[in-house]
Amino acid sequence: MLVQKYRSMLSGKSVIRELSEFATARGQEIGYENVFDYSLGNPSVPVPRGFTEEMIRLLEGEGSNELHGYSPSLGITAVREAIAASLEERFGLPYRKEHIFMASGAAGALAHAFRLVTEPGDAVLTFAPYFPEYMPYVNLTGAELKVVPPDTESFQIHFGKLEEMLTENVAAVLINTPNNPSGVVYSAETLRRLADLLGQKSREYGHRIYLISDEPYREIVFKGVDAPCVSAFYDDTIMCYSFSKSLSIPGERIGYVAVNPNCAEAETMVNMCGQISRGIGHNCPPSIIQLAVSKVLDETADLGVYETNMEILYRELAALGFTCVKPGGTFYIFPKALEEDAREFCRKALAYDLILVPGDTFGAPGYFRMAYCIDTEKVERSLEALRRFVKETYR
Incomplete structure (x- = not known):
């Protein structure tokens, strides 16, 4: 007999992975360069x-x-x-x-x-x-x-x-x-x-x-x-x-x-x-x-791009009225959604090809995560989609 505790986990798959798979499928339709995928924390800079x-x-x-x-x-x-x-x-x-x-x-x-x-x-x-x-x-x-x-x-x-x-x-x-x-x-x-x-x-x-x-x-x-x-x-x-x-x-x-x-x-x-x-x-x-x-314990990849991306997003989110604690590191930012239900907020963002992860899965309902380990050029292009999303949905 199959073990039930693992069978039951099939109905609770990672929200992050599901959104990443959605982004990949959407990219096959419109070109992945047009999908602003902030779902998965996969490092984006080359190895040293x-x-x-x-x-x-x-x-x-x-x-x-x-x-x-x-x-x-x-x-x-x-x-x-x-x-x-x-x-x-x-x-x-x-x-x-x-x-x-x-x-x-x-x-x-x-x-x-x-x-x-x-x-x-x-x-x-x-x-x-x-x-x-x-x-x-x-x-x-x-x-x-x-x-x-x-x-x-x-x-x-x-x-x-x-x-x-x-x-x-x-x-x-x-x-x-x-x-x-x-x-x-x-x-x-x-x-x-x-x-x-x-x-x-x-x-x-x-x-x-x-x-x-x-x-x-x-x-x-x-x-x-x-x-x-x-x-x-x-x-x-x-x-x-x-x-x-x-x-x-x-x-x-x-x-x-x-x-x-x-x-x-x-x-x-x-x-x-x-x-x-x-x-x-x-x-x-x-x-x-x-x-x-x-042999490379004192080396890192070129991590500076993550701070650049954070500053771009933090400034834009603040300008759009989001409440957000400024990150001190990583490649994540965790703003408060513009409505109480962050899952619904993130669902609405999909219409603008913005892939955001609701904070419920992190134990913080009402917030959402953006993993900005993507090219800076793509971060900058995503801002217009973010502005349209906020203006057309919440203003």
């Missing part, structure tokens, strides 16, 4: 030349087994050493290879982190607006994701609601900064207050409450915005990182878990990740990609 050159060097200069064979279960030792050294240099924490586990992107890293610190029946808290895939990521482990309502004034943490929900059965708190979908970066004040509260509640309840930090957008931070290292504020932090956005290589599925060196049993936790892999069929990301990223 250094990554391409390293891939070529590896393919031409290394043996087949080194490039295409299995790596050790925790990842290639030299790669883990390079990542640890980079983290120590950047953030001042004494990372060593024993604190690093190579994973298949941030999603793979999160899959291990949840299984490290939760048992079935435990609660994991996260903050709206949040990446909707967190729900199956957590709930299919047997733990339960609970969502703290948003502070819509700033999209920083709503501490009043957090304190109400931070009960004894909470095993971990999951944060995402810079944030998808809001683009907001948590401030040092927010992180310090969160760390103090988690430490206090850990002592009160007699067990650690872990902080799981999902950081795929860590390198996409705009001018003048401070993006503090989350792990520097709280010892019991598990960092989950992906190179997908920084290097524009989401299809390569490469990232890592980095357990704070000051966390009790940090090395044991990393070794446990190797055992978790046995249960979820992880079995290491590709060796060649591990080797390639280890």
